Amino acid sequence: MRRPDIALVPSFQRATSRVVIRRAADYEQDLAAVIYESLRAFDLPVKDKTVLLKPNLVGFDPLCEMNTHPYVIAATRESFLRLGAAQVLIGDGPAMDRDTEAIIESVRLREFTGPLGRTFVDLNLDDVKRVLLSTHASRLKELYLPKTVLGVDFLVSMPKLKTHHWAGVTLSLKNMFGIVPGSCYGWPKNVLHWAGIDNSILDINAASRPDFAIVDGIVGMEGNGPVQGTPKPCGVLVLGDDPVAVDATCCRVMGLRPEKVKYLNAAGTLLGHLDAAKIHQLGETVASARTPFAVLDAFKELRDPGAGVWN
Amino acid sequence: MTPARENLHAANPLSDSAFAMKVCFPFICKAQNGDGGWGYQPGLDSRVEPTSWAVLALRALESSAPSTEISARGLQFLRNAQLANGSWPASAEMRSGCWVTALACWALAADVQARAAVAAGVKWICNDWPRDGSLWRRWRGRLLSHHKIAKQNDSYRGWGWTPQTSSWVEPTSFAVILLAISPIKSLPKAAARRRELARRMLYDRMCPGGGWNCGNPMVYGVAGEPLIVPTVWALLALHDEPDKPEFIMSLDWLEKNLGNARGAGSLALARIGMEVAGRKWPHGAPTIAEMYGRNEFLQNIAVASWACLAACQRHEWLAGGVAECS
Numbered sequence: 001m002r003r004p005d006i007a008l009v010p011s012f013q014r015a016t017s018r019v020v021i022r023r024a025a026d027y028e029q030d031l032a033a034v035i036y037e038s039l040r041a042f043d044l045p046v047k048d049k050t051v052l053l054k055p056n057l058v059g060f061d062p063l064c065e066m067n068t069h070p071y072v073i074a075a076t077r078e079s080f081l082r083l084g085a086a087q088v089l090i091g092d093g094p095a096m097d098r099d100t101e102a103i104i105e106s107v108r109l110r111e112f113t114g115p116l117g118r119t120f121v122d123l124n125l126d127d128v129k130r131v132l133l134s135t136h137a138s139r140l141k142e143l144y145l146p147k148t149v150l151g152v153d154f155l156v157s158m159p160k161l162k163t164h165h166w167a168g169v170t171l172s173l174k175n176m177f178g179i180v181p182g183s184c185y186g187w188p189k190n191v192l193h194w195a196g197i198d199n200s201i202l203d204i205n206a207a208s209r210p211d212f213a214i215v216d217g218i219v220g221m222e223g224n225g226p227v228q229g230t231p232k233p234c235g236v237l238v239l240g241d242d243p244v245a246v247d248a249t250c251c252r253v254m255g256l257r258p259e260k261v262k263y264l265n266a267a268g269t270l271l272g273h274l275d276a277a278k279i280h281q282l283g284e285t286v287a288s289a290r291t292p293f294a295v296l297d298a299f300k301e302l303r304d305p306g307a308g309v310w311n
Numbered sequence: 312m313t314p315a316r317e318n319l320h321a322a323n324p325l326s327d328s329a330f331a332m333k334v335c336f337p338f339i340c341k342a343q344n345g346d347g348g349w350g351y352q353p354g355l356d357s358r359v360e361p362t363s364w365a366v367l368a369l370r371a372l373e374s375s376a377p378s379t380e381i382s383a384r385g386l387q388f389l390r391n392a393q394l395a396n397g398s399w400p401a402s403a404e405m406r407s408g409c410w411v412t413a414l415a416c417w418a419l420a421a422d423v424q425a426r427a428a429v430a431a432g433v434k435w436i437c438n439d440w441p442r443d444g445s446l447w448r449r450w451r452g453r454l455l456s457h458h459k460i461a462k463q464n465d466s467y468r469g470w471g472w473t474p475q476t477s478s479w480v481e482p483t484s485f486a487v488i489l490l491a492i493s494p495i496k497s498l499p500k501a502a503a504r505r506r507e508l509a510r511r512m513l514y515d516r517m518c519p520g521g522g523w524n525c526g527n528p529m530v531y532g533v534a535g536e537p538l539i540v541p542t543v544w545a546l547l548a549l550h551d552e553p554d555k556p557e558f559i560m561s562l563d564w565l566e567k568n569l570g571n572a573r574g575a576g577s578l579a580l581a582r583i584g585m586e587v588a589g590r591k592w593p594h595g596a597p598t599i600a601e602m603y604g605r606n607e608f609l610q611n612i613a614v615a616s617w618a619c620l621a622a623c624q625r626h627e628w629l630a631g632g633v634a635e636c637s
Binding site for chain 1: 525
């Protein structure tokens with residue numbers, strides 16, 4: 001079981017976070033080696049533990065433009081097994097389409113990971129447990145969340161690097177929408193929209209904060225994401241032990257200001273570090289990895305004029 | 312628990328009907344929990360949705376594969392799971408009802424012991440209005456430009472996944488099907504109006520080239536992509552108007568996209584949708600048995616149930632009755 005007490009800590013009491021940016025030009029190279037070497041640097045407590053990888057599986061996507069690439073998922077799974085994890089599960093609860101099998105088949109996940117019968121958990125259909133929400137960021141008082149998510153030892157959020165037409169960006173925190181079960185809340189999980197997307201992101205992550213984040217930014221999505229945007233080659237994997245710090249770093253790589261993303265700015269007070277000074281940056285620098293992402297006009301205030309790319 | 316995979320012969324794949332009888336039926340029977348219900352997968356807690364599909368599937372197969380006692384225990388679970396206000400919750404721990412109420416009523420429709428329960432459920436459904444189509448929300452939407460991002464007529468109101476949220480295609484379709492199979496004299500006064508508004512909502516939410524997704528036909532000026540599952544449920548809810556251009560266009564979309572079905576659930580439902588609308592299942596289309604070989608349905612009870620229902624030649628289960636299966 002994961003420790004709920006580390007989810008909510010004021011930023012000034014929280015230790016410096018560590019984030020690694022790794023170059024990965026395409027999905028042809030040895031990603032398992034890149035991810036394994038990166039994870040080793042963190043000395044993660046996963047030996048003999050159960051790890052759950054939570055990728056972003058949004059919809060039918062034969063070209064892997066909107067979903068976390070299956071090779072990244074498989075390489076991460078292999079890496080955690082090499083680190084001594086007893087079991088590495090893959091789980092998601094797609095929001096728009098209840099045929100989860102169709103989605104994972106469309107991205108050919110099985111070809112990369114092997115048979116999924118015992119490995120994949122459809123979080124939309126898992127047994128649920130009532131969780132009282134302590135943050136009250138949204139009007140939701142409680143959520144019923146999958147027992148698998150609540151019961152694993154180590155939870156890894158694995159989003160794709162994308163812009164989002166309601167939230168600005170969708171990264172490791174927004175990716176956690178996928179743990180909210182469709183069997184209880186529907187396809188889409190409309191109760192979260194009514195409660196406010198930004199505030200729901202905070203409540204969900206406070207209830208089940210990822211222990212680690214790995215963002216597939218090899219090819220991201222810009223513009224009208226998370227589904228109908230334009231693929232954006234960015235050539236990076238971003239990994240870290242603090243989902244807020246990882247998302248903030250991703251924003252900076254995208255040429256966006258993390259403090260202007262409403263939910264991320266709020267998350268920086270209790271869930272992790274937003275301030276670059278509190279993030280120990282490893283691997284590539286943000287400046288060398290920076291690839292400006294186009295955003296919809298509704299989010300033009302997110303653009304970082306200091307990044308020198310929007311003129 | 313694993314379905315009887317040894318019954319599959321890759322070199323000589325079973326027909327969908329034989330597959331339903333040899334693999335899906337025993338899988339469902341073995342997966343029943345001690346309380347009479349089914350979880351979404353074997354070994355998981357009993358829930359209303361998979362139990363409803365399992366009961367409908369077993370009843371549909373009853374003439375060729377008797378399972379009276381198993382079905383009776385399933386019905387008992389459903390009767391016991393009803394909340395005091397007439398609704399059913401998605402999970403036993405939950406204290407408010409939701410979209411599964413229509414499914415529970417549908418599964419219990421032929422159960423003489425459940426008439427009062429079904430009547431209470433139908434009444435709850437007819438009183439459950441989504442919030443997005445209220446006069447206040449529509450007036451506010453006219454003032455706020457961002458509400459025009461999605462082009463739809465909010466005066467047409469269906470049902471949401473959860474109370475007091477927005478109308479969506481699948482829960483609306485389930486409720487429309489339920490109201491259609493319920494005896495008219497047993498329905499509350501509001502039922503006819505609700506059904507008509509909901510049908511209009513379904514037509515309004517159709518994607519531009521036919522077919523449905525969850526209920527977003529157009530966002531930011533970009534046409535939404537239809538999906539097989541909501542398309543089939545909307546077609547089944549509207550199948551008494553087979554000559555409507557929207558119905559024909561959506562059926563055409565379904566037929567053209569059968570080859571893109573990647574999940575057994577989509578494929579089973581597509582077969583049901585095509586057959587109910589009188590279209591022939593094309594030669595060379597993938598079989599449910601072949602799909603099962605990939606991931607064993609991810610052990611999903613609802614998908615196994617849909618595979619059984621797809622195997623029925625006459626889809627009387629859709630009208631709440633017992634079908635004759637091949």
